[in-house]
Amino acid sequence: GQNIDQPTEMTATEGAIVQINCTYQTSGFNGLFWYQQHAGEAPTFLSYNVLDGLEEKGRFSSFLSRSKGYSYLLLKELQMKDSASYLCAVRDSNYQLIWGAGTKLIIKP
Amino acid sequence: IAGITQAPTSQILAAGRRMTLRCTQDMRHNAMYWYRQDLGLGLRLIHYSNTAGTTGKGEVPDGYSVSRANTDDFPLTLASAVPSQTSVYFCASSVEGSTDTQYFGPGTRLTVL
Numbered sequence: 001g002q003n004i005d006q007p008t009e010m011t012a013t014e015g016a017i018v019q020i021n022c023t024y025q026t027s028g029f030n031g032l033f034w035y036q037q038h039a040g041e042a043p044t045f046l047s048y049n050v051l052d053g054l055e056e057k058g059r060f061s062s063f064l065s066r067s068k069g070y071s072y073l074l075l076k077e078l079q080m081k082d083s084a085s086y087l088c089a090v091r092d093s094n095y096q097l098i099w100g101a102g103t104k105l106i107i108k109p
Numbered sequence: 110i111a112g113i114t115q116a117p118t119s120q121i122l123a124a125g126r127r128m129t130l131r132c133t134q135d136m137r138h139n140a141m142y143w144y145r146q147d148l149g150l151g152l153r154l155i156h157y158s159n160t161a162g163t164t165g166k167g168e169v170p171d172g173y174s175v176s177r178a179n180t181d182d183f184p185l186t187l188a189s190a191v192p193s194q195t196s197v198y199f200c201a202s203s204v205e206g207s208t209d210t211q212y213f214g215p216g217t218r219l220t221v222l
Contacts, residue, residue, distance in 0.1 A: 087152070101151045
């Protein structure tokens with residue numbers, strides 16, 4: 001079966017750095033997405049990786065290792081508004097998105 | 110409007126009733142999707158449409174139907190609602206079906222009693 005694993009919940013301090021991991025086992029791979037979802041709101045696109053390596057976008061970076069079936073989202077200089085769930089999704093060989101259950105990130109002052 | 114809208118925002122429905130969730134986008138995206146989101150689970154694809162006039166089944170299509178008469182609208186119908194269909198429903202769209210980023214509507218919170 002296809003599986004996306006992420007930690008259920010993480011806590012970090014305002015101003016710090018946090019890394020959210022995602023491991024996947026899917027039938028094929030055609031890219032990995034990270035989305036942010038604030039409570040009660042829609043998921044919004046953060047980043048996309050299809051090749052190995054690091055993609056940087058402001059305070060957020062996303063890393064991919066296809067050989068390890070692994071990705072992480074790195075958030076720097078954490079702000080209270082970064083409190084949200086972070087969803088990892090993999091596009092499989094049929095170009096369907098397989099979603100992880102999400103990681104709830106709690107930021108403390 | 111700009112983006113994707115969904116209606117209603119929330120609904121409480123008696124089991125056995127028929128319900129249509131509406132989704133409209135004004136971005137001229139070809140592909141549209143319906144997901145359900147349940148606590149502790151990832152988003153699960155119900156149905157999708159790669160272009161107007163075509164639809165396909167996702168991971169959890171049973172009990173749901175869709176139509177795509179034009180580019181902008183993609184309604185989801187529950188023919189006879191059951192309590193297990195209590196969920197938050199998100200509509201999404203992308204420029205093309207297989208290669209593009211999906212953008213989500215605000216969601217519909219549905220409770221079936």
